[in-house]
Amino acid sequence: MNLSNNELKIEERLIIKATQANIPINGTIELTPLCNMNCNMCFIKLSSEEMHKIGKLKSADEWLSVASQMKKAGTLFVLISGGEPLLHPDFKEIYLGLLDLGMIVTINTNGTLINEEISELFRKHRPRRINVTLYGTCNETYKKLCHNPHGFDQAINGIKLLLKNNIDIKLNGTIVPENQHEINNFIKIANDFGLYMKMDTYIYPSHRERNCLFQEESRLTAEKAALKSIEIKKKQKTKTEYDNYKTMVLKKLNSVAYNKNDSINCRAGKSAFWITWYGKLTPCVFINNIGIDVFKNDFNNSWQYLINETKKLHLPKKCLNCSKKEVCQVCLAAVYCETNSFDNEPQYMCEYTKNILEKLKMENSNEKS
Numbered sequence: 001m002n003l004s005n006n007e008l009k010i011e012e013r014l015i016i017k018a019t020q021a022n023i024p025i026n027g028t029i030e031l032t033p034l035c036n037m038n039c040n041m042c043f044i045k046l047s048s049e050e051m052h053k054i055g056k057l058k059s060a061d062e063w064l065s066v067a068s069q070m071k072k073a074g075t076l077f078v079l080i081s082g083g084e085p086l087l088h089p090d091f092k093e094i095y096l097g098l099l100d101l102g103m104i105v106t107i108n109t110n111g112t113l114i115n116e117e118i119s120e121l122f123r124k125h126r127p128r129r130i131n132v133t134l135y136g137t138c139n140e141t142y143k144k145l146c147h148n149p150h151g152f153d154q155a156i157n158g159i160k161l162l163l164k165n166n167i168d169i170k171l172n173g174t175i176v177p178e179n180q181h182e183i184n185n186f187i188k189i190a191n192d193f194g195l196y197m198k199m200d201t202y203i204y205p206s207h208r209e210r211n212c213l214f215q216e217e218s219r220l221t222a223e224k225a226a227l228k229s230i231e232i233k234k235k236q237k238t239k240t241e242y243d244n245y246k247t248m249v250l251k252k253l254n255s256v257a258y259n260k261n262d263s264i265n266c267r268a269g270k271s272a273f274w275i276t277w278y279g280k281l282t283p284c285v286f287i288n289n290i291g292i293d294v295f296k297n298d299f300n301n302s303w304q305y306l307i308n309e310t311k312k313l314h315l316p317k318k319c320l321n322c323s324k325k326e327v328c329q330v331c332l333a334a335v336y337c338e339t340n341s342f343d344n345e346p347q348y349m350c351e352y353t354k355n356i357l358e359k360l361k362m363e364n365s366n367e368k369s
């Protein structure tokens with residue numbers, strides 16, 4: 001469902017008003033931690049054995065009961081995520097139930113399980129959008145990164161089926177050591193399909209319920225991640241767009257407005273929330289040290305708890321007083337994931353931002369000389 005500019009403006013105003021009034025307009029439900037792939041940098045994926053040590057999947061009746069309470073509280077937009085949500089045995093019932101409640105539904109998927117039956121379901125009962133993540137541009141990369149030797153072919157087939165049925169698609173990608181050489185190919189694939197691809201070079205070092213620590217080698221160094229971020233912008237933007245981006249960033253750096261009272265600097269816990277596969281209501285997927293079991297407690301009461309706890313969260317003092325604050329993409333989730341607290345500055349993000357600024361300044365200087 002492609003939205004017009006007017007529709008996007010209306011949605012934006014709705015979200016702003018909801019955030020001001022602490023109405024939970026936007027929610028994500030994480031149906032399952034199970035996945036048919038095992039990506040090196042994944043922080044959610046569990047094996048069936050690991051999952052059952054923690055809990056069991058919620059049924060369609062359970063999810064739709066909570067969703068009904070969400071609707072009454074003001075939730076309009078719902079993102080279905082995972083793991084791989086299509087693996088949930090009640091996916092179809094949950095999806096159709098959310099639509100029946102009047103929810104505007106988007107789905108995150110790796111695309112590899114989309115077949116004729118699934119694409120036909122989406123044709124008859126259209127989602128707002130399907131977000132498909134590509135992890136590489138060939139089966140060899142999928143084998144190295146996702147441990148699925150046929151993943152690329154499967155994902156491309158899924159995308160073709162969705163496009164055949166005129167389903168709106170957004171492509172996502174995360175640039176990591178195994179696929180960093182494939183940026184041009186990612187862009188080409190997106191262009192060939194007539195789609196835009198959002199590529200991120202920053203990876204949150206979270207491990208969630210997994211019994212293993214995040215492996216630093218699963219992401220690029222801060223310096224390389226910054227340079228790849230610049231590379232992507234140059235290749236996806238026109239020269240004028242890139243020059244405007246550079247000017248905007250450097251201008252913000254020189255006109256920092258300090259705010260000593262910065263709380264959580266996004267909509268998490270203000271108008272947005274995340275529910276884990278085992279039922280924990282949290283501000284976002286990464287800030288999971290605060291939360292409440294929404295299947296055992298009334299949603300309204302749970303949401304009020306989340307609002308109150310979120311208000312207590314603030315960026316570290318060093319981040320608040322940093323001269324790079326207005327151009328750094330740091331958020332409380334990054335602070336927590338990088339430092340396991342909310343009090344210390346995330347060094348990786350500091351290095352990431354520093355390297356982006358150094359690159360942009362160098363380019364600016366070279367152009368003037």
